[in-house]
Amino acid sequence: MEKSLKCELLEVWYPASMDTAFGGFLSDFTYDWKPSGPQNKMLVCQSRHLLTTSKAAIFYNDDRYCELARHAFLFLRDKMIDKEYGGFYMLLDREGQLAGGSFGDSKITYGNAFAIYALAAYYGMSADTSALCLACETFIWLDKYAHDRVYGGFYSILGRDGSRIEAGESNAGKVNWVKTNWKDQNTSIHLLEAFTELYKVWPDSLLRERLMEMLVLIRDTITNNRGSLTLFLQEDWMPVSFRDSSGAVRKSNYYFDHISFGHDVETAYLLSEASQILDIENDTLTARIAKRMVDHALNNGWDSERGGFYDAGYCFNDDGPVTIINDTKVWWTQAEGLNALLLMSLLYPGESKYYNSFMKQWEYIDKYLIDHKHGGWYEEGLDNSPDKLKAPKGYDWMINYHNARALMNCIQMSKK
16 A cells, blocks of 8 residues: 555646646646646645645655645635635636636535645644635635525535525526535545644634534435435435435435445545544544444445445335446445445454455555556446546546545554
8 A cells, every 4th residue: 555655646736737837736647647638727626635734744744845835825816715705715727817617606606615624734734824714704604505594504605705596596607416595425525534633733623613513414414324425415405315206316316315335425524523632532423333334235235246336325114225327336335445444443343344355445446446557446346347547537527535545544453
């Protein structure tokens, strides 16, 4: 793992992805690491580079990663922040101008959560108070405009000035992949992640309140009794479900309603981390729910023959079996699965299934996901997706955040 993290991941991305012409990092690479594509600068991608380089700087005590992290921070601070209205833009072109597209000038809570996460991590590495101030300001901005004072949680999409985009309002030129009054698990779990990282370095009372709020919402409301996340929910947290609709309707609404095993195992880790940082005494409830989530994924979405977690399942009734509806094994899901399985093996050493599955998962990743010739990870495991052999190694949504974090965590846990 140490060799793969260093030689097949971090040293492949850095410094090759560093954009020395316009700042930030390049996003688009071919299978053999040739820059190719528009090289837009998406907030999530740029923030993840800041996060990874900050964590790597601590992990290796290496000034090279400190310099890369500084480069990433300056781009967020100087280019991606909206200096007029606050909050961060979601998408710029390579030169740092608004790129338009489906995001327009909307403010996306998910993206701003990653900015908070990365800025807090960078401050933890560098002690640069300007980064901490920017993280705190972004938290306060999000809390002012995106927090739901009635039902709790946070809305996903805002206007540029932080205004609510009401249900039924024209969405022309704005994000069109979710109804504006819905809430979702993905935004929620990454707010939990961001608030956890910020609370490590800024134990503010309001931040603690929001961190606790997100932990309880995710654990007790968004996670169902089976141990799986509800992907989308109404404003009042009623689940969005197309279970009783026709097959055609369910298929057309796949994005909004299925079981995402990757998010489930990732959330098990994030809940455990948040509970630890909050120092909740005897928090057996969070521990039990996190364990249930990993167990559900192992029991229903795990390839027991070769290893690897499938992408998606569906449950047609509460007591019925889970049907696999997408058997691809996406790269980030495998990384989060690796991390969660080793964590559970440490928390529950008497249950050998976690360590055994962790070992099989690492063997799977090593055989089917890591490109030992060119470096980096394939987009999907080649056992079920051989066509991904020459698929791009990098784009806006695929960099090294999930797998670098998983490997660093697993190396540290393995030493225990």
